[in-house]
Structure formats: C-alpha cells, structure tokens
Amino acid sequence: MTSSKEEAASKHPLRLGVAGLGTVGAGLAILLRDNADLITARAGRPIQITAVAARDRTRDRGIDLSALRWHADAIDLASDPNVDVVVELIGGAEGKARELVEAALTAGKPVVTANKALLALHGERLSRLSAAHNAPLLFEAAVAGGIPAIKTVREGLAADRILSIGGILNGTCNYILTAMRETGRDFADVLKEAQDLGYAEADPTTDVDGFDAAHKLAILAALAFGKPVEFDSVHVEGIRSIGALDLGFARTLGYRIKLLGLARQSERGIDARVAPCLVPETAPIAQVDGVFNAVIAEGAFVGRLMIEGRGAGAGPTATAVAADIIDIARGKTIPVWGTYATDVTAVRSRPADEWHGAFYLRLSVTDRAGVIADITAILRDCGVSLSRMIQHPSARSGDDVPLVLVTHPTEERAMQAARQRIAALDVVSAEPVLIRIETF
Amino acid sequence: MTSSKEEAASKHPLRLGVAGLGTVGAGLAILLRDNADLITARAGRPIQITAVAARDRTRDRGIDLSALRWHADAIDLASDPNVDVVVELIGGAEGKARELVEAALTAGKPVVTANKALLALHGERLSRLSAAHNAPLLFEAAVAGGIPAIKTVREGLAADRILSIGGILNGTCNYILTAMRETGRDFADVLKEAQDLGYAEADPTTDVDGFDAAHKLAILAALAFGKPVEFDSVHVEGIRSIGALDLGFARTLGYRIKLLGLARQSERGIDARVAPCLVPETAPIAQVDGVFNAVIAEGAFVGRLMIEGRGAGAGPTATAVAADIIDIARGKTIPVWGTYATDVTAVRSRPADEWHGAFYLRLSVTDRAGVIADITAILRDCGVSLSRMIQHPSARSGDDVPLVLVTHPTEERAMQAARQRIAALDVVSAEPVLIRIETF
Structure with a gap:
C-alpha cells in the first residue's frame, strides 16, 4: 500500500488473454487503453492484454490489436504461460466458452467472464472447480451490464x-x-x-x-x-x-x-x-x-x-469486466457464490403453482347477459376473491369486448385452475392473459 | 477457498473492539448475533465482538453485552491484544474518535468506521497513516447508510x-x-x-x-x-x-x-x-x-x-459496517481512496462563482407598472438570458406578489451579480431565493 503511482506503473503487468473480440471484447481493449493511467493506479500494477483468440483477425474493431499474440484456438489461452488471467467473452453455456473456462480454472488461472448462460447452467460445477484449484472466477458483467x-x-x-x-x-x-x-x-x-x-x-x-x-x-x-x-x-x-x-x-x-x-x-x-x-x-x-x-x-x-x-453495451459491460480484473490485481479472492460453505x-x-399473489386477468368475452355471472362463479368456486373489474360494454350486444379482472392475493394453483375453466367457456373467445401483480 | 462451513466456524474468530454503543453499535451487535451463521460462512471465519467502550454500561441496548471486556477509555481498544479490528462508532471529526482511529492505524490495526466528518476533514492524513502502517481503513457506513x-x-x-x-x-x-x-x-x-x-x-x-x-x-x-x-x-x-x-x-x-x-x-x-x-x-x-x-x-x-x-437507521448502517468487517476477514485491502498513487x-x-448552469429565481415584488422591465434590464446587463417567467398579478396594484424567473445556462458569477442588483431594487421586498437547476 505504500507503493507510489510510479512504482505501480513499473510493476509487472497483469497479463490478460481475451477470448472473443466482439463488442465487449473490443470495448475492453479500448477501455484498458483509454483509462490505462487510472487503472494502473487503482489496480496497483498495469493491466495489459497480451494474447487474444477470435475468429476474424482482420476485422476493424476500432483499436489496433495486431501486435498481440493471436491464438487460433481459445483453449490455448488457458495454457499460455504469458497469460495471468483468462477473460472469456465468447458466450454460450457449452462449447468453446465452457471448455476454456474449465481448462483455465483447472490450471489454477483466474477467470473473468461475462457469460450468464454458463454461470446459470453450470454454477455448481464451476464453483467446485474454482474452489478446488484456488482459481477465482468473477462474472460482474454477466448480470445487468455496467451495474455492479x-x-x-x-x-x-x-x-x-x-x-x-x-x-x-x-x-x-x-x-x-x-x-x-x-x-x-x-x-x-x-x-x-x-x-x-x-x-x-x-x-x-x-x-x-x-x-x-x-x-x-x-x-x-x-x-x-x-x-x-x-x-x-x-x-x-x-x-x-x-x-x-x-x-x-x-x-x-x-x-x-x-x-x-x-x-x-x-x-x-x-x-x-x-x-x-x-x-x-x-x-x-x-x-x-x-x-x-x-x-x-x-x-x-x-x-x-x-x-x-x-444493462448492456460495450462501455458499461467492459467496465464491469475490467472491475473484476482490477479486483484480481488487488489480490481479492472470494468464493464464486460468496460463501466458504462447501x-x-x-x-x-x-x-x-405453490406461489401466492394477486393477479390481473384479461379476457376477450362475448358481450351478452350472464357472462360476468358465469366468470365470477368460477372464481368463487376456485376460492379466488375479486378485487376490481373493468368492462367497457360494446356498441352492439354480441360483440367481443375485453374484460379485466383483478384478484386479491390467492394461491397461484387456484388462479390457474380458474383461468383454465374460464378459458373453456364458450363466451371467452381468446386465450386469457394472466399477469402477476407485484407490490413493491 | 476449500474450507468448509464447519471449518470456517472452527477457525479463529475475527475479534472486534467496538467504540460507541449507540443505535448503530447496538444494531451491529444484534446483526452479528442474528446472522452469525451466514456471516461466518461468508467471511470464512466467525466474527465476534470481544471488547467495547461506551459511556453507559447499564443502558438497555436490546442485547446483553455484559460478558464482553469493557474499556473505560476507547483508546485502549487500539492496544488491546485481543482486538483484531477496531470499529469506531463514536462520531465527530475530533476528540476521542479521531484519537482512537489514529492510534489503531498507527498500531497497524484495521479500522472500520461510520464517521463521515472524520473522513471528510482528515482524509489526507488518515490515508497516509493507513498506507504507512499497512492498516486498512474502511468506512462504507459513512455515506448513505445501507447503500454500498x-x-x-x-x-x-x-x-x-x-x-x-x-x-x-x-x-x-x-x-x-x-x-x-x-x-x-x-x-x-x-x-x-x-x-x-x-x-x-x-x-x-x-x-x-x-x-x-x-x-x-x-x-x-x-x-x-x-x-x-x-x-x-x-x-x-x-x-x-x-x-x-x-x-x-x-x-x-x-x-x-x-x-x-x-x-x-x-x-x-x-x-x-x-x-x-x-x-x-x-x-x-x-x-x-x-x-x-x-x-x-x-x-x-x-x-x-x-x-x-x-441512508440511515440501525439496521442499514450496521449492515454496511459489517460488510466492511467481512471484507477484512476475506483478506481484502484496498487503499483508502482506492488508488495506489502516493x-x-x-x-x-x-x-x-466559476460554475455554469441554469437558475430559478423567486422574487417578492411590488405589483406595479415597470417592475418587470427593471428586473429584466438588470438580467440583460449582467448577460443573463431569460427562459421562462411566472407572475400572478395581485388583486390590487401595489401588493407584494411572487415573481419567478428561470434563466438559460449562465455563469454563476453573472447570476449572483444580477441577484444582488435585483435584491437592491426598492420594489423587491424580500431576500430573493436562487436555486440551481440540474438536468439529469
């Protein structure tokens, strides 16, 4: 903590291997270039992309990356001795992205990823790998872009x-x-x-x-x-x-x-x-x-x-990826799901159907006598209590008109049963629209 | 990172010395008790208050703290060998709070505080002390309570x-x-x-x-x-x-x-x-x-x-204090102002007066002919351009009525000059109210 800004700049850089150079990958490269000074000061050492893996080497990404080491196969980033941190921006829950993240963690290399599908589907396995090999896995960019x-x-x-x-x-x-x-x-x-x-x-x-x-x-x-x-x-x-x-x-x-x-x-x-x-x-x-x-x-x-x-976009997402990288440079390691419990x-x-809440139900009904009585009887029989109703009568009897019902909080199971029975009525002409009400 | 929840619980606890047992101090003690299980799992070790310093030992704080070591003088927490982290909740930019924080940092002991005045007034000195003695100083609770x-x-x-x-x-x-x-x-x-x-x-x-x-x-x-x-x-x-x-x-x-x-x-x-x-x-x-x-x-x-x-209250503020303590338990140390620059x-x-922006100006003026001409002439002479005006004429000429002017963006210096000259007019009967307009 006593190191000066100049000392920070003279330290060994943290070397990144970036897989995937789409919007976010290119945005990260631009961010690390444009904010290099302040990132070095805040991370305590320079952060540099040293290797990349992407399909198209010649595409214009708004930044010159030709001097970097290009890997034809992203997997090679996991074993590249000049890569300290693997940044996975390929995407997708399977295939190359998953292979790379698992290989890097197994090699004990920290991984930063923006891959929500991967974390959502393989969270258990990845957290075990991260713990077993003492390799941090960070994924701030996977949720809500620039929002930490x-x-x-x-x-x-x-x-x-x-x-x-x-x-x-x-x-x-x-x-x-x-x-x-x-x-x-x-x-x-x-x-x-x-x-x-x-x-x-x-x-x-x-x-x-x-x-x-x-x-x-x-x-x-x-x-x-x-x-x-x-x-x-x-x-x-x-x-x-x-x-x-x-x-x-x-x-x-x-x-x-x-x-x-x-x-x-x-x-x-x-x-x-x-x-x-x-x-x-x-x-x-x-x-x-x-x-x-x-x-x-x-x-x-x-x-x-x-x-x-x-929640998206090159700039916001790149700041989230880079914040994770700075955390790694600062020496922070927290278990994947934030707990040391094994x-x-x-x-x-x-x-x-076990949940509980109030509902909005929109029906398209034939505008004729007795319709509302039939529908409210079904709700009553299912134990669903009505709070409000909106109906605009049509110009001519027999037309289809929208009918909106708002319920008091109820079991979702009961509401779904009522919806099914109501949908089956002759006077209901389209699939009912059922929307939950959340009161924050 | 491979330690299990049971292992975490069996580890040496992180021992806190808490100075000040007001709303937040008592709230922290209750939070650490009620959430002990999950805090141990997330911190990787138990977190316990072992010593306290507060004026009144007998006050009912909603939690029994009689088994703890009580220090008559808060400063002694800094040198207590059974205190790993000093938590300063006394408040105030000077006096005991400042003495304790400086003594703890000088002793190389991590400090967590909710003291905004202390950090705002002595930020430079405290960040130097923290860096020189490699003692983290964390203060999440100092700004906006439970908001991280x-x-x-x-x-x-x-x-x-x-x-x-x-x-x-x-x-x-x-x-x-x-x-x-x-x-x-x-x-x-x-x-x-x-x-x-x-x-x-x-x-x-x-x-x-x-x-x-x-x-x-x-x-x-x-x-x-x-x-x-x-x-x-x-x-x-x-x-x-x-x-x-x-x-x-x-x-x-x-x-x-x-x-x-x-x-x-x-x-x-x-x-x-x-x-x-x-x-x-x-x-x-x-x-x-x-x-x-x-x-x-x-x-x-x-x-x-x-x-x-x-932004305030025992619960929200205590969660912020405890989050800092968990960061320390997790081994995180970041320089006070987030940068390694010395x-x-x-x-x-x-x-x-060097700033720039649009303004709202409310005047209380005598409702008679020529008033608005006088006021707008002053604005023109000061180089302030008018955007909108609201005036409700009074029932009788000669009454005082409010007059509201909204300007285009301008130099604050020009606006203040105009305000002064307008305030000096005979027809302006009260101190003008000048409010900046921020367009988010």
Whole structure:
C-alpha cells in the first residue's frame, strides 16, 4: 500500500488473454487503453492484454490489436504461460466458452467472464472447480451490464440475510414494453423497430421469451442464497402475450407492466421466476424505462435497495469486466457464490403453482347477459376473491369486448385452475392473459 | 477457498473492539448475533465482538453485552491484544474518535468506521497513516447508510473515469422537502414534525444546513477522483430558505426540489457543492422521496448509475459496517481512496462563482407598472438570458406578489451579480431565493 503511482506503473503487468473480440471484447481493449493511467493506479500494477483468440483477425474493431499474440484456438489461452488471467467473452453455456473456462480454472488461472448462460447452467460445477484449484472466477458483467449488482450482493450485502432479489434484467424487453406503453403500438410492431435499432437480435427468443433474464436471475439468486438454483426449475415467461391493451388497462389501474426476474427465500424454500408483472406506477422500479436495467434486493436488516443503470453495451459491460480484473490485481479472492460453505449443491425453485399473489386477468368475452355471472362463479368456486373489474360494454350486444379482472392475493394453483375453466367457456373467445401483480 | 462451513466456524474468530454503543453499535451487535451463521460462512471465519467502550454500561441496548471486556477509555481498544479490528462508532471529526482511529492505524490495526466528518476533514492524513502502517481503513457506513456507495465507486467503477458523483445524501432534508411538497406546509412546521418523529435532531443544523451531506459528498469525491477534496472548499447551502411557494412553482415548471451533493471533474478542476436544486420531475432522482437516499455516478464508459436505499437507521448502517468487517476477514485491502498513487494531497474545489448552469429565481415584488422591465434590464446587463417567467398579478396594484424567473445556462458569477442588483431594487421586498437547476 505504500507503493507510489510510479512504482505501480513499473510493476509487472497483469497479463490478460481475451477470448472473443466482439463488442465487449473490443470495448475492453479500448477501455484498458483509454483509462490505462487510472487503472494502473487503482489496480496497483498495469493491466495489459497480451494474447487474444477470435475468429476474424482482420476485422476493424476500432483499436489496433495486431501486435498481440493471436491464438487460433481459445483453449490455448488457458495454457499460455504469458497469460495471468483468462477473460472469456465468447458466450454460450457449452462449447468453446465452457471448455476454456474449465481448462483455465483447472490450471489454477483466474477467470473473468461475462457469460450468464454458463454461470446459470453450470454454477455448481464451476464453483467446485474454482474452489478446488484456488482459481477465482468473477462474472460482474454477466448480470445487468455496467451495474455492479454482483458486487453489491456478494460483498455489499454480505452481512445481511437476503429475502428477495431480482429486477428488470433484460433491456430489450424493457425497451419494448416502454415503447408499447408510450406509443400504444403492439408487440410485433415494436419488436421490429427494436430489431432495426439494434436493441433486439434477429432471433429475439432469448430476450423476449425471458431466458436471458432467467440466466441473470439464477446467478443473482445463487449469490443471494449462497448456492446455485437449478436452472430448469426457474419458471420462465416472456412478453409475447402482452398486448397494447394490457398496457392501457394497467395504466387505468395505476400500474405499469415490467418483465421482472424475482427470487424469494422463505422457510418453504426458494421461488425463482421470470414473468411480466404489474407494478404500482409509483414504485421506483416502475420508473425504470427503455433499455435501462434495475436490480432490487431486500435484506432483513438493510431493507430495500435498488440500483439502476445501463444493462448492456460495450462501455458499461467492459467496465464491469475490467472491475473484476482490477479486483484480481488487488489480490481479492472470494468464493464464486460468496460463501466458504462447501455445500454448493444446486437447489430447486418451488413449482410456480405453490406461489401466492394477486393477479390481473384479461379476457376477450362475448358481450351478452350472464357472462360476468358465469366468470365470477368460477372464481368463487376456485376460492379466488375479486378485487376490481373493468368492462367497457360494446356498441352492439354480441360483440367481443375485453374484460379485466383483478384478484386479491390467492394461491397461484387456484388462479390457474380458474383461468383454465374460464378459458373453456364458450363466451371467452381468446386465450386469457394472466399477469402477476407485484407490490413493491 | 476449500474450507468448509464447519471449518470456517472452527477457525479463529475475527475479534472486534467496538467504540460507541449507540443505535448503530447496538444494531451491529444484534446483526452479528442474528446472522452469525451466514456471516461466518461468508467471511470464512466467525466474527465476534470481544471488547467495547461506551459511556453507559447499564443502558438497555436490546442485547446483553455484559460478558464482553469493557474499556473505560476507547483508546485502549487500539492496544488491546485481543482486538483484531477496531470499529469506531463514536462520531465527530475530533476528540476521542479521531484519537482512537489514529492510534489503531498507527498500531497497524484495521479500522472500520461510520464517521463521515472524520473522513471528510482528515482524509489526507488518515490515508497516509493507513498506507504507512499497512492498516486498512474502511468506512462504507459513512455515506448513505445501507447503500454500498463506497464499494460501488471504489471497486465497481474502478476501471472508469468518473465524471460526476453525488446525489441525495441527507435523509432528514429529503424527508422535509418531500413533506413540504406533499402537504404544502412550510419549512419550520415540517422540521418540527420531523423532530417529533425522530427524523431530525433537536439541533438540526448539521442536517438542514447541508454539512452532513457535504461530509458525504467530500468522501464520494475523494473516492471518485482519487484524492481528498479540502472540506472548507466545498460550497455548502442548506434548505432553510426554501419555501412552500418554491415547491409549488417547481411543480408548475415540471421540477422537484432536492438537496443534492454534486461533485464534477473537468479539465478546469473539481467542483463540489451541496445545494438545493430543481431537478426535472421525470428524472429518476426526482422520484427518491422521504428518508431515502440515492447516489448517482456518471462514468465515461459506464454512463449513469443510480443506487437508492435507506441512508440511515440501525439496521442499514450496521449492515454496511459489517460488510466492511467481512471484507477484512476475506483478506481484502484496498487503499483508502482506492488508488495506489502516493499523491493523496487534498485538492480544492473551484469557487462556486466559476460554475455554469441554469437558475430559478423567486422574487417578492411590488405589483406595479415597470417592475418587470427593471428586473429584466438588470438580467440583460449582467448577460443573463431569460427562459421562462411566472407572475400572478395581485388583486390590487401595489401588493407584494411572487415573481419567478428561470434563466438559460449562465455563469454563476453573472447570476449572483444580477441577484444582488435585483435584491437592491426598492420594489423587491424580500431576500430573493436562487436555486440551481440540474438536468439529469
């Protein structure tokens, strides 16, 4: 700690081997170049990329990397004696990314990665490898881009019992829902625009069907609760079924619709799910719009905490990757899931039908006498208590009109049973839209 | 990293000597007791309070501390061989708190403190002591209670050049401004209520005159920019001059009024100030109400990041203190201001009149012909350009009425000159209220 800035600069650099030179990899190279002075001072030694592995050597990445050692096979970074830290930016839960991370950890080499799928699906195995070989595995960039969500949970809240964790974890979905609300346009239309703007992939499945958010949620839950959550037990719903109508009704009811990842721990176990939710329009998370992400944690002692910022993009993601690298340079090593307990066996999320909460149900019904009586009878029979109802009668009897029901908190099992029976009614003309209500 | 939870529990505990057993000290003891299992697992060893120093040994603190070693003089904690870490919760920039922290660091003992005034006023000296004796000095609880603001800046954003840092740093002021806005009541009235509710001290000066926020801002600025800011150069204004009228006019103009601490770095130097500001009502920070705090950082690569949560209270503050202690148990040591550069000489904030921005000016003027012409002529002569004006003519000519002027961005020096000349006009009957406008 007595070393001066000049001494820091004269120290042996920490040498990085970077696998994958897409947006984030190139962004990291630019960040390390532009902020070299302050990064050296803060890390206590220079940080340099010495080797890279990427498919295309000639692509213009906005920075000259030709002087570096290029590996044809990323795996070779794990055994390169001139690489101190492996930075994995290839992506994907299997294949080259997984091979490289496992090889590096097995070789006792610290790994920094932005790979959410890898951590979400193989969290148990990777944490064992990291512990067995005393090789740190850091992944701040895997969740919510530039937001230091991992550090907040793993270190900032280390003394507290975390009751719930989650938030707005996918910028594409938040952009789409925000645009739908602001313009009244429908999902397909806004998705197309998001694709044109580069906010959504050509194949939008990972984003709009909730899997990207679920990967991030699984990682946050593992950190919050000290052990991985089996990914296939996480309940995942996307936003394809949300219509412009729902955003309008939500507004009328004093809510906004957000795709939320939420994991809760109670004496009954862990509940982890990704689903569109109605949140009160006055809740701080309701104000997080566009491509922004937000992470909310609730602790027994600390209460509620929310961080919002840019969840994607070269700059924000590169700062998260580089912060992990600086932690390694500073000599920090914390177990993967933030605990020294050896029991990191993954646990399962409870089935969705065991949860409890209030619901918004939108139906398309034939506007004729007795319809509401039939529907409310089913709710009553299923033990679901009604809180509010919105119905706009049509000009002519016999037309299809939307009918919105809001329930009091109830068992999800009961609500799903009621939904099924209601969907089967002759007067119900389309698949009902069921959205959970979260009251922050 | 291969140690099991059982092994962690069987390790030598990290032994704390706690000075000061007020709300936070007692809260820390309760937190360490209630969360002992998970803290042991996350820290890799048990954390125990072994010695304390507090004035009153018999007071009921909600937890039995009679079995601990009590020191009559807090200074003795620094030399107690059974104390590994000194936790300073006495408070105050001088006296016993400062003596203890300096003695502990000099003895090479890690120190954890919640003392914002101490760090804000003696940051340079303390960082030198910490470095010279290789004794970590951690102070997460000094800024924004349970919000891990320090960790976010010092570690989460370690790779980025921070352009600005600040936020809502005083819960008492935010509570008062929120209540004034919501109820239309005036400052004195709401302050009285806040005192009755325990949200404000009997002597509210430190809070409502901005000094508490300024201490926190000085600490954030030192972390963001890598060296302390001389506290007496920080511009400090409180909220006493804000009237219910101003909150109403702000609403009309599409703003809310918040007491903000803001520090910016540019090629011209560092600007650090605490002052009430108008912020657009749609800005995320405008939504942070009541006793909540929020910290906003803007980095060159990461963009804007905001964290909000509870800025005070036993639980939130104790989690921050304990997170620092866990960092020490995990073997983390980072220099006080996050940089290994030895030049930690404090820098001065630029004088307020060199800043640049838009302003809100509320005058109380005699409602008669020519008044507005006189006032706008002064603004023109001072080179201040007017953007908007609100005037409600009174029932009878000759009455005093409020007149609100909003300027385009201008030199603060020019604005202050205009304000002085306007205040000297016969038709201006009370001290003008001048509030900066911040556009997030």
